[in-house]
Amino acid sequence: MRRQLPASSLSVYIFRLLAVIGLVALAACSDKATSPSTTPKSAQAPIPDAPAARGIFSEVAKQVGIDFRHLNGMSGEFYYPEVIGAGVALFDFDNDGKLDVLILQGGPLVPNAAVDMKTCTARLYRNALDVQPDGKRVLLFTDVTDASKLCSHGYAMGVAIGDYDNDGYPDVFITHFGAPNQLFHNNGDGTFTDVTQKAGVAGAGHWGSSATFLDFDHDGRLDLYVVNYVDYSLANNQKCFASTSARDYCAPSGYKPVPGILYRNRGDGTFEDVSVKSGITKAFGAGLGVMAIDFNEDGWPDLYVANDGNPNQLWINQKDGTFKNEAEIRGAAVNADGMAEAGMGIDIGDFDGNGTDDIFLTHLTREKSTMFVNRGQGYFEDRSVEVGVAVPSIPFTGFGTAFLDYDNDGWLDVVAANGAVHLIEELRAKGDPYPLHQRKQLFHNLGNGHFEEATAAGGPAFELSEVGRGLAVGDLDNDGAVDFVVNNNNGPFRVFHNDVGAASNWFGLRLLTGKRDAYGARIEVRRTGLPTIVRRVRADGSYLSANDPRVLIGLGKQAKVDALVVHWTDGVTESFEPPALSRYTTLTEGSGRKGAKS
């Protein structure tokens, strides 16, 4: 058993103390504030002096300046998008080394209404983290949506981040319900340009959900895969009922699933729809989650699509521009009982330390979360019960989720944002106006292939009962402890600050291929007498969301690293000197000692 960090660890007090110091520092800085036009809608409140945290995470959204509430447009008509929620992205749009936050918003759902082109349905918050000379950190976000010109039009659903033009600035792709998807080019000066029309990625009017950037054809440019959900419009909204006969939200089975879209990046700012040509439309379900990972370790990115109520797809890259769905034979289509589950949230990582990527999926209440354990070469077994994630998740409907090593002990833990999609009768009977809320869950990796639920240790922040949907993980204050954020459906946005992770040894990596993040690159951290830590660079996964692309390596008490090896996505392997602890290091492809092509 690994050591459980005490609830009131030293780092907690430091964080709180910093908040006070930050208040003073900010007050001093505010005298030198730039013109109002450059700091629009700034949330000026720094983190107040809060009571000592009693858990692993503290919820600090308002304290750090994010006072955002998602609106699902609930009208009493039980429109389907009302329960689907929206995503969130953690990315460094201005390349200042600090993670910014893009939060997607819903809005009114009105049949036959034109897309509202005046309202921006995503808010971009710039991270103004202040690291003071003595190392103290003050986290503060300011809303820079208007100045950034990143204006999402429509009921926003999912977000993917990727530098499609290799200029070193991450671009933003947003999916919508009832409106075209949008691609925003990052101009590198703090602003974005909507390039959807030129790029040709608006979609065919379908309900887009998650999306991911991947270089599926190895031409050095990021392509884009967009997951579509079901053929739904407000006009074809069906009436559905709970077992009690009370009106309820429908299940996806009432609507036809829609295939996803694969766009090939032509390299000139435009994309070609290669969905049919690539074979990726040959199988599909009501898609919600997606990740691009090289499952079969042949050096080419594959795609895993989690479907809601239909078998999942595992598209194996055939290296010729086409994909073949091998989910069934590889054991990752349905659960051990042969049942297709409500695949919503997804993350992929090596939780058991055997060097292969395992798949974690969140589902409906009573279905349990699923852990597809990789038996090697991308062949899986449903080991959910055995690893300990099944039983505690039975009462919950999971959405956003992620592997995260919250205590930096070198083993990937799991967080899940929960919230039902069908009315919870006990809440409804009590007259709850939105009877779907559930608490979030935290699972602690015991380092022996098993998890135990650690929700209670998570702290009061985990007692919040909300309708969790989009979730993204990342180190917001660069203290080496992974934080996470949740975009609650029709509820307040939450920022969960990690109060314990920084107490362990760690180092952080940003991997670049050229100027952009090297999505898919595989990192091996070799240590004497301890398992090699294997991580991948990824921003995709979770649910409708995008994660911090940097990789945090937790080392626990053992600080010594023997070797750091990176397998780049073009097949080149390089080794690097073990990086300095307690800081982030950028590794660029070509700057290491080259090994043989893998």
Add this chain to the structure above:
Amino acid sequence: MSARKSARRGIALVGTVLLVASFAACTDYTKDLPAVPTVQTNGLEPSVVKAVQRARAQFDSVAATRPSREKLASAYGELAMTYHAQDLVAPAAVAYANAHKLDPDDKRWPYLLGHLYNDSSRVPEAIASFEEVIAKHPTDAPTLLTLGQIYLQTGALDKSQAMYERLKAQPGGQAAALAGLGKVALAKRNYAVAVTDLEEALKLTPDASRLRQPLAMAYQGQGDKVKAEEQLRLFRTDGFEPSVDDPLADALSDRVAASRVLLRRGQRDGKAGRFDLAEKAFRLAVAADPNDAEAIANLGISLANLGRIDEAEQRLEEALRKDDSIVVAHLSLGVVYDRKGRDADAIAQYAKTVKLDPTNVAALVYQADALMRTNQASRAIPLYRDALAKTPGSGRMEMSLAMALIRNGQHAEARAVLQSALEAQQDNYAVANALARLLATSSDASVRDGARALELARKTFEATRSPEVGQTYAMALAETGSFTEAVKLQQETLIAYERSKLPVFRPALERNLEHYKRREPAREGWAPEDRIFQPRSPAAQRVETAPRPS
């Protein structure tokens, strides 16, 4: 004496009072029972409200009679079942618990309470309830199965295995037990045992298609990818698993009052091919809400699937009178008319289906088939084209389109369609035969290609030895001038038809034979009466229940 007497009387009186008091205390067994919570019925369907009110009134009337413990327990249990059937968990749980407290020996209440907890994701409480049942009723098959499943789901593999082993010895429990044991073995990575048990379970219940997935994974675990793939081809996510008879679950199910729940149940049963159960559920749904057109339509579909065509027709027409927009009702009514030989009416229903749902391939094809049968090939052609566009590469669509084109005299287009189909499916003998025959007999000289026809026909005939292809081979021989061989083969083909009793329009064969004898090629590939111009999809013989939201 009198003082003694009065003292005795006093003692007797006190004794009597004490006895009465203690008896009253003993009989007032309701005082520690928690009250069953009131149900919030706002927003519930009238049939559900009525069912709940009726159950409550029945309970109250029993309770008012100062019943025995057993009688009151039953009243609580019956009340609980009504709540449970409507998914009203909180009052059901209290009522079951009261019933169980009053009559701890009655298996029904802890068993159903266990299911209630399990359905509400309260797994530890469910296990406790079922364990209590099995302690008193160690051979109860439904409890053994349920506990086996829950233990498996919670990782208590040895306990699960023990339950399934016990179940295996119970009458009717073997298939479910083997399925469970196979899954336990799979979870234990004992792939050989998993394969044996799951294969045995499938031998007992070959339709249990959902077991194919764990079986495939067991083969995969053994490294046998071929067998794994074989099983996956037979796997259906909406298939079922072996179970055991569970009269209590059936009784609970019979209490469902919500028409939508009944509708869903019927749809689920229909999907599993249990049209008898589906019919029952849909009838209850219609009884709960006689104006529910969807329920009536589904009842009609179930009846059609049970072969009760007249009743089906009545129900489907009734549903469409109430709601003309139910796509599947139009489609099903079209099929019913089709099966009654009412082609014109069938065509009208299919057309309505397509109008409401232009993506409905079945309606396009059935309509086109009916048009072909009524000599309207020109109208069938665009429908087949549309269906083919929606199902690219479908051999059935390509063949149907080609035959419609031939029937309509558009031989060049038919040839193109058949050639393209054959390129994609070189082993499709029906396509090869049709193309060979067209190349041998077309009235359009630019379409004919005797040499190619001969090559194709010979190859296909050698592979099939079917009289249908024999006819074609004879046509190709005649077209290439080999009349003697054509005559011989045509005569043999006539005999082959006679012996095989295969349906054929004999006069057309005889006409061609006369042509060959006169050293003339055939110019009639298919007689107008040929069955190929009378298509009828086998699917039209059995319709599916409506997929609707759950």
